[in-house]
Amino acid sequence: MTFKIEDRHGYTDVAPQFLGLDGGALSITGTAFNDNGLLLTNLFWTQRAENGAWTLQVGQIDVTDFVDIYGLxxxxxxxxxxxxxxxxxxxxPNQGIGIAGGIKLxxxxxxxxxxxxxxADPSDPSLxxxxxxxLFKSFEIGYTSGFDRIYFDNVHLTLWHAEAADDGSRAEDYGAVFSAAWFVDNKWMPFFRAGASKGTAALYDRSVSAGLGYYGRNTDLAGLGLNWAEARNIDGDQFTLEAFYRFSISPGLQITPSLQFISNPLLNPNQDSITLFSLRTRIVF
Known part of the structure; x- marks a missing residue:
């Protein structure tokens, strides 16, 4: 059994997740750093075959834990x-009731x-x-150099479909994404990721990202990524650049300064660009 309870609070008028939107960019600039309060994000049972041939999870799940993932x-x-x-x-969708499974082919x-x-609403879980x-449904088929390196050496294609909400608050949406990332010499991780959707509810209609991660001394990590995106019913192309360096001060303490530069913000055509600086601290007990 796996469970996780989170309590998220913002300390400014605009939480980091929404700084891009607040500035006129169609961009989530601080994924998961929001003001959503008390959340039940995981409460599920995992069943595995003895030989590792398959895995099944049932309960309160977060689909972003296994849909279209890679090492960064x-x-x-x-x-x-x-x-x-x-x-x-x-x-x-947000974290909620679901069933997920994986199998070695x-x-x-x-x-x-x-x-x-x-x-799903993790602040008000429902059966x-x-x-x-x-429902949200996904199917992914992928290739890895070995199942002990599935998060590092991974090429996959993911198909997904989200049904329309009965109350009309969300239209039907579906799409496909491709991802390729490979851990070279256990130091370099180049990646290429692309996706397209019907675009009725997803953030972007089309998106292409490419970049590089570099693992330095101890567990330090540098990252550089560039994204192109376009959205439904919005003219123009938006470009996003993110660069960061994660300093591992100790096994339980990481400090990560980062820079995000967003060119041609789609929600504010009168502004040429938005620049964000951040400092993230992670403490592990």
Whole structure:
């Protein structure tokens, strides 16, 4: 059994997650750093085959834990802009009731699928999901050099579909994403990620990201990423650059200064660019 309870609070008028939107950019600039309060983000049972051939999870799940992931996906230790986390062309739901499973197809190929509550609200967990029929579904097939390196050496294609909400608050959406990342010499991680969707509810209609991660001394990590995106019913192309360096002060303390530069903010055509500086601290007990 796995469980996680979070309590998120903002200490400024605008939480880091929404600084881009506040400045006129169609961009989530601080993924997970919001003011959502008390949340039940995980409460699920995991069942695995003895030989590791398959895994099943049932309960309160977070689909971003397994949909379109790669080695630099974590907003707590890697990039902070959503353009370099879970693909922003995917209309991923909040944490809620769902079923997810993975299976090894061969020594190098795997498949992952999920069905989850598209209307989930982790601040008010509900079991009334499958009777409503408002579901998020995903299917992924991928290749890895070995299952002990699935988060580091990974190439995959993900298909997803989100049903329309019964109350009309969300239209049907679907799309596909591709991701390729490889850990070279256990130091360099180049990546290329692209996605396209119907674009009715996802942040972007189309998106392409590319970049590089470099693991330095101890567990230091440098990252550089560039994203191009366009959104439905908004003219223009938005470009996002993020650069960071994660200093590992001790095994339990990391400090990460970062820079985000957003060119041609889609929500404010009168502004040429937005620049954000941040300092993230992570303490692990």
């Amino acid at each position: 996906v974590s907003p707590y230790s890697g990039f902070q802009n959503l353009s370099f986390n879970t693909n922003p062309t995917i209309n991923t 061969s020594e190098n190929f795997y498949a992952v699928a999920s069905v989850a509550d598209a209307n 009334d999901v499958f009777s409503d029929g408002n």
